[in-house]
Amino acid sequence: MSNPLALYIHWPFCVSKCPYCDFNSHVRESVDQDAWCAALLADMAHEAALTPGRKLSSIFFGGGTPSLMPPSTVAALIDAAAQHWGFADNIEITLEANPSSVEASRFADLAKAGVNRVSLGLQALDDAALAFLGRAHSVGESLAALAVAQQHFGRVNIDLIYARPEQTATQWEAELRRALSFGTDHMSLYQLTIEAGTRFETLVRTGHFTPADDDDAATLYDMTQDMTRAAGMAAYEISNHARAGHESRHNLSYWRYDDYIGIGPGAHGRRLKCATQRHKKPENFLSAVDRNAHGISAEDHLDPASRATESLLMGLRLSEGISLDRLSSRTGIAPDKMLDFTAVDKIARLGLITRTGDRITVTPQGMPLLDAILPQIVAVEADAAA
Amino acid sequence: MTELSLIRNFSIIAHIDHGKSTLADRLIQQTGGLTAREMTSQVLDNMDIEKERGITIKAQTVRLDYTAKDGITYQLNLMDTPGHVDFAYEVSRSLAACEGALLVVDAAQGVEAQTLANVYQSIEHDHEIVPVINKIDLPAAEVDKVKAEIEEIIGLPADNAVLTSAKSGIGIDEVLEAVVTRIPPPKGDRNAPLKAMLVDSWYDPYLGVVILIRVIDGVIKKGQEIQFMAAGTKHLVDRVGCMRPKLEILSEIAAGEVGIITAQIKEVAQTRVGDTITDAKRPAAEPLPGFKEVQPVVFCGLFPTDAADFEKLRESISKLRLNDASFSFETESSAALGFGFRCGFLGLLHLEIIQERLTREFDLDLITTAPSVVYKLELSRSKTEDARTMELHNPADMPDINRIAEIQEPWIEATIYCPDEYLGSILKLCQDRRGIQKQLTYVGGRAQIVYELPLNEVVFDFYDRLKSISRGYASFDYHQIGHREGDLVKMSVLVNGDAVDALSMIVHRGTAEARGRGMCERLKDLIPRHLFKIPIQAAIGGKVIARETIAAMRKDVTAKCYGGDISRKKKLLEKQKKGKAKMREYGNVSIPQEAFIAALRMGEE
Numbered sequence: 001m002s003n004p005l006a007l008y009i010h011w012p013f014c015v016s017k018c019p020y021c022d023f024n025s026h027v028r029e030s031v032d033q034d035a036w037c038a039a040l041l042a043d044m045a046h047e048a049a050l051t052p053g054r055k056l057s058s059i060f061f062g063g064g065t066p067s068l069m070p071p072s073t074v075a076a077l078i079d080a081a082a083q084h085w086g087f088a089d090n091i092e093i094t095l096e097a098n099p100s101s102v103e104a105s106r107f108a109d110l111a112k113a114g115v116n117r118v119s120l121g122l123q124a125l126d127d128a129a130l131a132f133l134g135r136a137h138s139v140g141e142s143l144a145a146l147a148v149a150q151q152h153f154g155r156v157n158i159d160l161i162y163a164r165p166e167q168t169a170t171q172w173e174a175e176l177r178r179a180l181s182f183g184t185d186h187m188s189l190y191q192l193t194i195e196a197g198t199r200f201e202t203l204v205r206t207g208h209f210t211p212a213d214d215d216d217a218a219t220l221y222d223m224t225q226d227m228t229r230a231a232g233m234a235a236y237e238i239s240n241h242a243r244a245g246h247e248s249r250h251n252l253s254y255w256r257y258d259d260y261i262g263i264g265p266g267a268h269g270r271r272l273k274c275a276t277q278r279h280k281k282p283e284n285f286l287s288a289v290d291r292n293a294h295g296i297s298a299e300d301h302l303d304p305a306s307r308a309t310e311s312l313l314m315g316l317r318l319s320e321g322i323s324l325d326r327l328s329s330r331t332g333i334a335p336d337k338m339l340d341f342t343a344v345d346k347i348a349r350l351g352l353i354t355r356t357g358d359r360i361t362v363t364p365q366g367m368p369l370l371d372a373i374l375p376q377i378v379a380v381e382a383d384a385a386a
Numbered sequence: 387m388t389e390l391s392l393i394r395n396f397s398i399i400a401h402i403d404h405g406k407s408t409l410a411d412r413l414i415q416q417t418g419g420l421t422a423r424e425m426t427s428q429v430l431d432n433m434d435i436e437k438e439r440g441i442t443i444k445a446q447t448v449r450l451d452y453t454a455k456d457g458i459t460y461q462l463n464l465m466d467t468p469g470h471v472d473f474a475y476e477v478s479r480s481l482a483a484c485e486g487a488l489l490v491v492d493a494a495q496g497v498e499a500q501t502l503a504n505v506y507q508s509i510e511h512d513h514e515i516v517p518v519i520n521k522i523d524l525p526a527a528e529v530d531k532v533k534a535e536i537e538e539i540i541g542l543p544a545d546n547a548v549l550t551s552a553k554s555g556i557g558i559d560e561v562l563e564a565v566v567t568r569i570p571p572p573k574g575d576r577n578a579p580l581k582a583m584l585v586d587s588w589y590d591p592y593l594g595v596v597i598l599i600r601v602i603d604g605v606i607k608k609g610q611e612i613q614f615m616a617a618g619t620k621h622l623v624d625r626v627g628c629m630r631p632k633l634e635i636l637s638e639i640a641a642g643e644v645g646i647i648t649a650q651i652k653e654v655a656q657t658r659v660g661d662t663i664t665d666a667k668r669p670a671a672e673p674l675p676g677f678k679e680v681q682p683v684v685f686c687g688l689f690p691t692d693a694a695d696f697e698k699l700r701e702s703i704s705k706l707r708l709n710d711a712s713f714s715f716e717t718e719s720s721a722a723l724g725f726g727f728r729c730g731f732l733g734l735l736h737l738e739i740i741q742e743r744l745t746r747e748f749d750l751d752l753i754t755t756a757p758s759v760v761y762k763l764e765l766s767r768s769k770t771e772d773a774r775t776m777e778l779h780n781p782a783d784m785p786d787i788n789r790i791a792e793i794q795e796p797w798i799e800a801t802i803y804c805p806d807e808y809l810g811s812i813l814k815l816c817q818d819r820r821g822i823q824k825q826l827t828y829v830g831g832r833a834q835i836v837y838e839l840p841l842n843e844v845v846f847d848f849y850d851r852l853k854s855i856s857r858g859y860a861s862f863d864y865h866q867i868g869h870r871e872g873d874l875v876k877m878s879v880l881v882n883g884d885a886v887d888a889l890s891m892i893v894h895r896g897t898a899e900a901r902g903r904g905m906c907e908r909l910k911d912l913i914p915r916h917l918f919k920i921p922i923q924a925a926i927g928g929k930v931i932a933r934e935t936i937a938a939m940r941k942d943v944t945a946k947c948y949g950g951d952i953s954r955k956k957k958l959l960e961k962q963k964k965g966k967a968k969m970r971e972y973g974n975v976s977i978p979q980e981a982f983i984a985a986l987r988m989g990e991e
Contacts, residue, residue, distance in 0.1 A: 008949060008950060010949070023948075023949070060949075062949050190945045190946055191945045193944075193945055193946070214939075214940060214941045214942070215940050215941070217941050218940035218941040221941065237947075238943055238944075238945065239945050239946065239947075251947060254947060254949075254950045254952075255947070260950055262949070262950060267949070267950075268948075268949065268950045268951045268952070268953070269950070270950065270952070275952075275953070277953075306956075309956065309959070310952045310955075310956065313952060313955045313956065313959060314952060314955075317947070346974065347917065350917055350918055352917060367943065368940065368941045368942070368943050369917060369939060369940070369941065369942050369943065370942070370943045370944075371942045371943050371944055371958065371962070372916075372917060372939055372942040373917070374959055374962075375959055375962035375963050375966055376966075378959065
């Protein structure tokens with residue numbers, strides 16, 4: 001049996017650009033829906049032709065704001081995917097949605113089209129914070145949308161952004177407690193980060209606000225871990241929490257470094273030992289598909305050393321850690337040529353990593369420090385493959 | 387040959403930015419030395435660093451032919467002298483080669499304190515000094531006020547000062563006329579045995595070592611065998627010439643003239659500034675007075691950031707040394723920095739210049755250790771050794787404390803000129819640095835302060851502090867006055883329990899605690915947080931005198947997963963790895979190289 005294959009579909013349009021967002025999203029007066037539907041179908045067909053005989057285990061509609069897609073386009077894409085590859089049992093089909101009334105009104109149709117999981121960008125449960133984050137919805141509207149979502153979809157994720165400027169531990173505790181009470185099976189709890197090229201970066205640079213201090217953010221992070229664990233939703237990845245068995249299968253494909261296909265503007269893929277990237281700008285993507293029948297802007301072969309490095313960068317984000325034997329057998333690189341075990345042991349003594357058998361796991365204490373740990377331990381030697 | 391009466395040798399004295407180089411360029415242009423097209427601005431300052439800092443490091447010379455109003459053509463030799471206290475000896479030799487000087491004063495700025503030291507030196511050499519008031523076309527020019535200042539502060543008559551604007555080309559002929567009419571011609575005897583002063587030398591890749599000389603008596607010609615009287619070496623002259631400013635080959639350089647010679651010399655180190663050159667077969671009876679062996683006074687370790695660059699550093703240092711015999715170097719090894727060189731310099735500016743040239747001209751990344759002065763140690767007898775004295779250039783070589791009977795440190799006498807309003811803070815700075823006040827006088831609204839100071843208090847950041855508290859208005863000049871006993875101790879810096887040898891230093895016991903505290907505080911800011919907490923300690927022997935702790939890092943993580951975009955994370959990893967390569971490991975702690983330099987800059991204390 002071949003490994004699971006995941007499909008990511010990027011919808012690049014938003015009604016407005018949120019000030020914190022550095023994803024590939026664009027605001028356009030109008031979108032030629034037929035052209036976009038056709039382009040995404042063509043881009044998908046290109047990838048399908050390269051990966052015959054594989055079954056899809058998940059589809060993820062991300063963005064941008066994919067809840068703005070006409071449900072008919074979603075349906076067409078899902079149907080085409082089924083035709084090209086066929087679906088594994090219990091395929092997970094997720095769509096990211098804004099929690100507004102307009103979008104909630106489409107949930108029934110989206111469910112009919114085959115979507116069985118939504119990821120709702122609630123972002124905050126405080127109207128002032130929503131305004132600060134540039135969100136067009138109110139808390140009231142979000143909760144109404146959440147109720148509709150829970151009605152139509154078996155599985156619902158909610159996104160929240162915390163460690164906002166001047167957010168106190170008490171405020172976040174109340175907000176998180178309320179979020180936990182909604183009873184969703186999955187939560188993505190992201191700390192606000194100021195990304196290059198965003199409006200927030202400008203505002204910070206010009207002194208309009210100061211981001212939360214790392215130490216304060218760490219306190220909120222620790223609190224979040226305690227509260228979610230107590231509620232049966234411990235983190236299975238740095239920012240992701242789920243009830244057992246309800247982890248995002250699609251995102252697990254990234255973190256476990258299984259193959260995933262990425263179509264649509266700016267989408268990244270990893271398949272057939274290649275990294276693929278699509279044209280980011282919507283217009284460039286369309287014209288590329290027109291010319292080449294696919295939207296690829298770069299396709300690079302990944303040597304075993306690159307694949308090992310990527311596997312480690314992604315896998316160590318998971319609480320389950322990474323099996324070095326499995327990684328060795330996938331890349332042909334011996335474990336001691338991938339990791340600096342002297343550094344691993346040093347950091348293990350600090351309680352930030354554990355080694356059990358062939359498995360390396362970053363502990364909950366180590367997770368918020370992962371970016372500092374990785375450069376010390378990941379040391380994949382070039383040409384190390386046997 | 388040129389009659390003595392038709393020769394004029396002169397230098398230009400000016401404060402930075404008062405227009406010395408522009409004026410020199412104009413004089414060259416006016417006398418046809420270079421066409422306007424050939425002039426890059428400021429011909430005489432060759433090195434990039436000289437142009438950027440507005441200072442002259444190597445003495446330069448240019449010979450000009452000037453036909454004066456009397457219809458006679460004169461030979462003018464312009465000597466451009468180094469302009470910094472580190473090179474005081476070189477300045478004194480250049481001045482000794484002249485009979486007069488142009489004192490250039492900015493018409494808007496007036497007499498600056500820094501100028502005074504050089505003017506006084508020039509006066510000591512019995513020079514005829516011609517005041518030149520420059521930049522007279524500036525709206526803020528106050529010619530009369532500046533004239534009054536020259537008379538009052540320097541004590542020179544200024545009523546016949548030459549008024550110029552070198553930038554606009556005003557008054558250039560008048561300057562040349564004044565050089566001819568007011569500066570006396572040199573004296574000398576063409577027929578006496580050769581006696582020439584070695585003013586400076588530099589390495590030229592095509593010519594080998596080029597020697598700038600002033601002939602006092604006799605004549606020097608191609609093919610002549612000469613002798614360096616102090617060095618005792620003999621050489622065959624293979625080229626005689628002058629700079630115009632391009633090299634022009636001459637048949638001879640005779641008494642009273644300035645010129646250059648080459649004599650198949652491979653290393654500048656074989657030529658000592660101030661040495662007397664004479665004829666090997668018919669030597670002069672006495673050398674010229676004033677020769678001094680220059681000794682490095684400040685030492686520091688230079689280490690390549692990348693250990694693999696050690697050989698490249700050795701080559702680069704050797705190349706620089708070809709042209710600058712005043713600094714010394716020997717191999718040094720440090721527990722944590724690996725192999726490098728212990729280098730000696732004439733002063734802090736000299737250190738900075740060499741360091742900057744190594745980084746810039748040879749593209750090297752360097753770690754510089756704490757500058758140290760030369761201590762004299764009296765060691766008492768031990769079981770295996772007799773009592774002896776030793777010179778200590780490197781705190782790492784400090785012998786066992788029980789053997790040290792006495793430590794002596796070098797002292798200097800410093801003269802500082804500053805506007806009145808900064809006097810208070812400058813006095814405090816000198817007191818804080820263990821200074822002993824010798825004199826405090828006022829010269830026209832400016833204070834002149836003379837202090838005796840231990841050199842090790844000056845090598846840290848004395849210049850920087852002086853400049854910042856006086857907003858650049860104070861000037862500083864010093865000379866060494868010998869070694870004195872001091873209550874000195876070696877202060878070690880421990881990071882996470884491990885001594886960082888590159889940061890250890892010799893300090894006075896009385897200031898050790900403040901130094902240690904300052905160092906720990908700075909390191910706390912300079913060393914990034916790690917996964918664990920890091921104690922930073924300053925200690926004398928086993929006794930900790932200051933301590934700070936860097937808290938453990940609590941958060942450093944990428945929150946989002948970016949839809950499978952791993953390239954971002956990979957880029958971050960590569961960047962972090964590159965950053966890590968630029969760090970040095972001490973007791974599991976990575977210290978960025980900037981920390982070594984920055985830690986030594988004393989802030990407000």
